[in-house]
Amino acid sequence: MSNVNVKRLVDNIRSGTNIYTPLVELVVNAIQAIDEKAAGKGLVQIEVLRSGQADIIDRLEDVDGFVVKDNGVGFTKANRDSFDTLYTEQKIADGGKGFGRFTCLKYFNRVKVSSTFQNGSGFQDRSFRMGLDKDIIVDEKVAESTAKETGTVIEISGIKSVKFPDKRLETISRVVVERLLPYFVDKDCACPSVVIREAKDASGTLSLNDYLGKDSSQIVEMKVENGTFSLKANDEEKTFHVRVFKFYSPRVAKSKVSLVAHRREVTDNPLQSQIPEFGEEFYEPGPDGDVSKGRNFVIKAYVFGDYLNDNVSLERGEFRFQTDADLLNGISQNDIEQKAAEIARSAVGSEIAERKRRKEARIADYVSSDAPWHRTLANKIDFTALPMRPSNQDIELHLQKKKYEKEIATRSQVAAVLKSDNPSELSEKITQLMESISETSKNDLIHYVSMRKCVLDLFSKSLEIDGDGKHKSEGDVHDIIMRRKKDSEDLDYDAHNLWILDERLNFSSYVSSDKPLNKANSDRTDITVFNRRVAFRGENEASNAITIFEFKKPQRDNFADPSSKEDPVQQIVRYVNQIREGKFKTPSGRDILVNDTTPFYGYVVCDLTAKVRKWLHTEKEFTPMPDGMGWFRWFGNNNLYMEVISWTKLLRDAEMRNKIFFSKLGL
Structure with a gap:
């Protein structure tokens, strides 16, 4: 008579079990019962119970449970009392926890046991159910048996x-084979025959042992040169x-x-x-291949x-040690799996090496084609952790991430050098740090130039006609140079x-793009730039130029x-x-400081059609530039220099200024 709150015990089972756990538990108990009998020719039979309506595709009903039969020693009084004892130590030598049978009740409503065991010179039958209240064993019956062999049936x-x-x-x-493979491949203890079939149809019996040991087997052990490794736990070596096994026709491709x-x-x-x-x-x-x-x-x-x-x-x-770092035990699950993975890699080394080579080629192609600014960094970092087929984003x-880690490390080293009181170390450390800083800066410059390309x-594409034979509006090309309705208060510098x-406009301190300078109904330029003040005269008068641009739609x-x-x-x-005249302020409300000598630069960007050329020459008195792609004029009374240039010239000049950089990078 036991006194255990079985239901609460079952409800508290949380760790790492699944629907297969009870079946595996029963098969292991059957194998152990056969080993205890030590009579040879052991047999474990698994029958699949089904219920419900058959599926129209596979014509099979859902699985409702299992019956596991064995010809082992049976439920002797010692085995029966062990079953009725929570945390029994009877099978402790085989790693028994005295708990596994309760997982059956976690996933199934009914657990029934029928067993024949030897009692003296005769045999007896014992049957019972697992209870869900205070008793583990309920409805127990024991009677003399006419059977001539021991064994157990658990449903x-x-x-x-x-x-x-x-x-x-x-x-x-x-x-089941994957979960219990160590039993099937144990060289010191032969595994009994294990078969599985439908409870309603014994004609389609499958042998689990046939998964191994034959030419057509689905599971084959692979040779490894050294399958042993050691790790240290609390200053003690653990071996x-x-x-390593091949699993052919894998159920899941992992x-x-x-x-x-x-x-x-x-x-797993x-x-x-x-x-x-x-x-x-x-x-x-x-x-033969x-x-x-x-x-x-x-x-x-x-x-x-x-x-x-x-x-x-x-x-x-699961295990009682940590998955990752384990400060208490010293060995984590990740440590063990990493070492095992290296041994598994040695078993299929050539294929793994080829996959790694393809990954490295994929990374090199990305860096060369799409991210040349990473070339120096890519030659120094480890890509092992990346997926086998990494995407550009990966x-x-x-x-x-590695660039950021390197920058943080460099900053820390610089801080340490600045605090150092040892002059003899400074020279060498400063040299090393300057090399690191130079590499980072070089990579950033390459990135910047590549983005310019x-x-x-995109700018060149925007100047082309579309499928309807029309040019983009000035707004489309405007947005490439700078977003409309934005100013430097809204955008990063x-x-x-x-x-x-x-x-020079890269260093502007205030920019207004297609936005009134101080009120909604005021005049607005396409782009107005106020340069950062770098010098002051006498009574704090601004000396830097103000630059104004106007864009006109291509061919307009x-x-x-x-x-x-x-106009x-x-x-x-x-x-x-x-x-x-002081009519405008910056968005932050500051005065725009100008005087009579403040220079102004004006630029009109448009296509120089015949009409525009004539207009500039006869009405606006502009002078043509030597390349014929622009016109200029000096407005002396306004201290204003103005150019009217074509979209083509704007693009060509920008490409020319950057051409040497593109050439050096092979862009």
Whole structure:
């Protein structure tokens, strides 16, 4: 008579179990019962119980439970009393926790036991159910038996809310084999025959043992030169042994590393977490290299060791050490899996090496074609952690992360040097740091120049006609140079491409783009730039130039008509006068400091059609530039120098200024 709150105990099972755990537990108990009998010719039979309506596709009903039969020693009084004892120590030598049977009640409503055992010179039958109240064993019956052989039949049925994930016998048997592979490959203890079949139809019986040991087996052990490694836990060396297997016709296309405790798989994690090149299946050609008869396979590395046996959890779903860094024990799950992954890699070394080579070529191609500013950095960092087939985003994020880490390290080193009181070390450290800073700066410059090439390509494209034979509006090309309705209060200082117009504009302290300077209904320029004050005269008078731009749509020339109210030359003159008269302030409310000697520069960007050329020559008295792609004039009374240049000249001049940089980078 036991006194255990069985329901609460079952409800508290949390760690690492799943719907297959009860079945695995029953098969292991059956194998142990056969080992205890030590009579040879052991047999474990698994029958699949089904219920519900058959699926129209596979014509199979859902799995409702299992019956596991064995010809082992049976439920003797000692075994019966052990079953009725929570945390029994009867199987402690085999790694028994005295708890596994309760996982049956976590996933199934009913657990029934029928067993024949030897009692003296005769046999007896024992049957009972697992209870859900205070008693573990209920409805127990013991009677004399006419049987001539011992054995046990355990039924788990009435699956709970969790639906069994698989239906086909082949799939279920494959999962059980993977979970219990250490039993099937144990060289010191032969595994009994284990078969599986439908409870209603014994004709389609499958042997789990046939997954191994034959020419056509789906699981084959691979040779490894050294399958042993050691790790240190609290100054004590712990030894682990790894066995690597090929799994042909993989159920899921993932190679894995499994940690084993007492011949049972406890955890299995993708090998690609440690070595990304395990991310895809492998392929093995058929005899004589026949591709048509080849087979796909994945790798599974099983890790054994006393450290794993000693630290497995009660439910056998996890270990008592940490997944990552383990300060208490010194050895983490990640440490073990990393070492095992390296041994697994040695078993398929040539294919892994080829996959790694392809990844390196992919990274090199990205850096060369799309991110040349990373060339120096890419030659120095490790890309091992990247996926087997990294995307451009994967590569760029990795590079940016490493760049940031390097910059942080350099800043820390600079701070340490500045605080150092040892002059003899300064010279060498400063030299090293300057090399690091120079590399970072060089990479940033390459990035910046590459982005300029992209901007100029977009700018060139914007000047072309579209599919309807029309040119883009001035707004479209305007936005490439600088966003409309924005000023320097709204944009970062470098969030524009004013260098296309004039390199000096990169250093402007205030910019207004297509936006009234101080009120909604005032005149507005396309771009007005106020340079940073770099010198003052006498009584704090500004000396830096103010630059004004006007954009006109490509091929548009109606502004040169006599009746036009959009004369860009006259507009710029008017803006200059209004600024001189103090009619405008910056968005922050500050005065625009000008005087009689403040220089102004005006630029009109448009296409120089015949009408525009005539207009500039006869009406505006502009002088043509030597290249014929622009016109200029000096307005002495306004201290204003103005140019009217073509879109083509704007693009060509910008390309010419940057050509040497593009050439050096091979852009």
